[in-house]
Amino acid sequence: MPLFTKAQFTLSGSVSEKTNQKILPGANILLKGTGKAATTDATGKYQLTNIKAGKYMLLVSYIGYETLQRQIEVGSDQTLDLSLVPSAFLADEVIVMATRATEKSGTTYKNLSKSEVTANNFGQDLPFIINNTPGVVVTSDAGAGVGYTGIRIRGSDATRVNVTVNGIPMNDSESQGTFWVNMPDFASSVENIQIQRGVGTSTNGAGAFGGSLNIQTSAPELLPYAEVNSTYGTFNTLKNTVKLGTGLIDNKFSFDGRLSRISSDGFVDRGASLLKSYFLSGAYHGKTDLLRINVFSGTEKTYQSWNGVPESRLRGDIQGMNDYIARNGLNATDAANLLNSDSRKYNSFLYKDQNDNYQQDHYQLLYANQLSDRFSFNGALHYTHGKGYFEEFKNDQEFSAYGLPNPVINGAPVETTDLVRRRWLNNDFYGATYAFNYKAASNLNFTLGGAYNEYRGQHYGQITWSQVSSTLNNSDHYYDGDGNKNDFNIFGKIAYNPVEKLSLFADLQYRRVKYDITGNDNDLLPLNVHDTRNFFNPKVGATYFVDPKSNIYASLSIANKEGNRDDYVNANVGTLPQPERLYDVEAGYRIKHSGFSAGINVYAMFYKDQLVVTGKLSDVGASIRQNVPESSRLGVEFDGSYTLSRFFQVNANAAFSRNKIKNFSEYIFNYDTNVEEVNNYSNPDISFSPDAVVFGELVYKPFSGFAVALQSKYVSKQYMDNTQNENRKLNGYWVNNARFGYDFSFKGVKNMNIGLLANNILNKKFESNGYTYGYLSGGSRTDENFYFPQAGTNFLLSLNVKF
Incomplete structure (x- = not known):
């Protein structure tokens, strides 16, 4: 191995x-002329090993700073701490500054650097990459982290987690969720992520009720590069990524691109995904201004696995499965599928094209200008176009349910047919965001920002095939509906240091939402919903710096949020869902030393009119969410890292909480009497809100460039409805993973990384998500429980080469 000749000395230090x-x-x-390179870790440390004695030129570079060149002579092990001077051009970080929390804003947050994101990126969706942060629980429909995935922060689902990319909202305006399947391998184009828990600071898009993900896309590298990444693993999971960049041209221009393809068979039967994406970015970097254009797109084709596994199939209960078949009228083919499938891999769908197909294209024009030493501006124009459908086979469908006349065959009307239908969503989302920052004095800073966005969505359905034809062509629409939403917000932030150790923060936001839903829904019922809401979202906080390395903070925030499309569509005629309100109190202590960092915080989140599933049916039989007057989440969270020695590091976090609805009414339909019965509960747990989420990691670095990490995560039991019934819950689970990584370089290659992610190494059988519904019939209650099992032991092996 002549390329890896042993050398004698080590150079280490910090930047x-x-x-x-x-x-x-x-x-x-x-280290010029040697091919030896390193990147500073999360604590700013670096290490170069196997250096022969001699004189060298050392280059240190970081976006936003002037490159440092220093002549050094190596004759023994050395510790060399290096300092960089901010560069003359504007750095990309200014794009996200207005919506980011800092130590002075009294907010609970965690920052993930590019290196941390990269280390965990094996092609799984972004929720799995941030899974090891406090209070986060993730799930995967297909069981292996590729395809449709979900995330909860502090028990709040994706519709209550605000996501922005470069300050631009990513949540769907109507459903309010973020569908990462439409953004495959997006983590490969991420510079850093800030995760704010609770309300957080004012941002753009729908209100954050559980947390916010504030994402900055990749900043340019100083030097040209090419990068190829391939990952292969269990379930035929394959990821291929190619990245290219020019570096800084004439210290002014940069161009970067990425092309990705991910495919996987999934853990569950027929849970396959084929995902493609690209990311293109070009920028002009001036001394006082920055202009960047981003264009990125994702295309997904995912076999549907969103029905889950019935409890009787999961438990191997033959009698229970036969009862399920009888209750739900399964035909012989579907019954055989249920009875003969693997208990954890069962998928109710058998039609070969039962796919979800969607493409989403994003265009961003970002501009920032440092107008003076005190005054700066950044703004963006954006446009997103989405188009796609899901296709499904439906048997024995009534023509009348599709607004079609019954065809007459041999003189007799035919009332039902087997058919294939597609339900489409075409939408456009566009608008502008802006922020002005004014530093009035060394201890006083103002920010004025906001956005105006418009959403235009078309919902329609087609019958592409039917066993018996009626009057509809396969390109005609059997329903058409529109969803139009205008969203305006403006916020002002003030940071003031009255004395050296004390920082005060105020953040006031006004948001106006106008939402119109017209046309017909997929059940052919007419839609005529018009709602306008005005929200005031104030936030105040204070931070006291005990010393330069530790501080205490506290904040009080109020957030308001409108319901989603289903809340409006399924509401009884003439009624509208009331908006939700959240009062969030946060307090904590943070400390950071060279080998140790930690934070502990407490929070109290009090909801007014939170929308929850109650079992209540609308006047046309649709399941609806209802406002509950009072509910709360109280908790304590810890996040820490400790370097035991130059070989070992421990990372850990924990979230313990109490999540309650003060008074809850469950509605259950009685088919014997055709009326809804009501059961009242006092102080039940909020569904899908575990009392404990604990994570620990031991990292071993026996030599430079090589690391082994053993990870353990525990999630306590979760109830699938709001009655705290032990028969309708997800059991707690404890999952262990292992990650290996080895970085090295040789002539012609800047860096080569070999990585291995071993998930669920103890082969734990667990379910991370589920749902339930119940009814009364024959004088007794029946609960239909469904679960989403996650994969047992599985592996992902990656090779990344950077030139």
């Missing part, structure tokens, strides 16, 4: 900003 000694994770260190 920080010269003016304030702020650490710089992700800085590049290059």
Whole structure:
């Protein structure tokens, strides 16, 4: 192995900003002429090993800072701490500053650097990459993290987690969720992520009721590069990524691109996914201004696995499965599928094209200008176009349910047919965001920002095939509905330091939402919904700096949020869902030293009119969410990292909470009497809100470039409805993973990384998600429980080469 000749000495140290000694994770260190390079870790540390004695030129680079060149002589092991000076051009970080939390804003948050995102990126959706952060629980319909995935923060689902990319909203305006399947391998184009828990600071898009994900896309590298990444693993999971970049041209221009393809068979039967995406970015970097254009797109074709596994199939209960078949009228083929499938891999869908197909194209024009030493501006124009459908086979469908006349065959009307239908969603989302920042004095800073966005959505259905034809062509629409939404917000933020150790923060936001739903829904019922809401969302906070390395903070925030499309569509005629309101109190202590960092915080989240599933049916039989007057989440969270030695590091976090509805009424339909019966509960747990989420990681680095991480995560039991019934719950689970990574370089290759992710190494059988509904019939209650089992032991092996 002549390329890996043993050398004699080690060069190590840290990289920080010269003016304030702020650490710089992700800085590049290059020893010219040797091919040896390193990147600073999350604590700003670096290490170069196997260096022969001699004189060298050391290069240190970091976006937003001037490249440092230093002549060094190596004759023994050395510790060399380096400082960088901010560069003359504007850095990309200014794009997200207005919506980011800082230590002075009294907010509970966690930052993930590019290196941390990269280390966990094996092709799974982004929720799985941030799974090991406090209070986060993730799930996968197909069981292996590829395809449709979900995330909850502090028990709040994706519709209550605000997601922005470069300050631009990503949540769907109507459903309010973020569908990561439409953004495959997006993590490969991420510079950093800030996860705010609770209300957080004012941002753009729908209100954050559980948390926010504030994502910044990749900043340019200083030098040209090419990068190829391939991952292969269990369930024929395959990821191929190619990245190219020009580096900074004439210290002014940069161009970057990525092309990705991910395919997987999935853990569950027929849970296959084929995902494609690209990301293109070009930028002009001036001394006082920055112009960037991003174009990115994702295309997904995913076999549907969103029905889950009935409890009787999961438990192997033969009699229970036969009862399920009888209750639900399964035909012989579907009954055989249920009885003969693997208990954890069962998928109720058998039609070969039972696919979800969708493409989403994003266009972003970002501009920032440092107008003076005190005054700066950044803004963006954006446009997103989405188009797609899901296709499904339906047997024995009544023509009248599709607004069609019964065809007459041999003189007799035919009332039902087997058919294939597609339900389409075409939408356009566009608008502008902006922020002005004014530093009035060294201890006083103002930010004025906001956005105006419009959403236009078309919902329609087609019958592409039917066993018996009626009057509809396969390109005609059997329903058409529109959803139009205008969203305006403006916010002002003030940070003030009255004395050296105390920082005060105020953040006031006004948001106006106008939502119109017209046409017909997929059940052919007419839609005529018009609602306008005005929200005031104030936030105040204070931070006291005990010393330069530790601080105490507290904040009070109020957030308001409108219901989603289903809440409006399924409401009884003439009624509208009331908006939700959240009062969030946060307090905590943070400390950071060179080998140790930790934070502990407590929170109290009090909801007014939270929308929850009650079992209530609308006047046309649709399941609806209802406002419950009072509910709350109280908790304590811990997040810490400790370097035991130069070989071992421990990372850990924990979230313990009490999540309650003060008074809850469950509605259950009685088919014997055709009326709804009501059961009242006092102080039940909120559904899908575990009392404990605990994570621990032991990292072992026996030599430079190689690391082994053993990870353990525990999630306590979760109830699938709001009655706290032990028969309708997800059992708690404890899952262990292992991650291996080895970085090295040789002539012609800047860096090569070999990585291995071993998931669920103890082969734990667990379910991370589910749903339930019940009814009364024959004098007794029946509960239909469905679960989403996750994969047993599985592996992903990756190879990344950077030139």
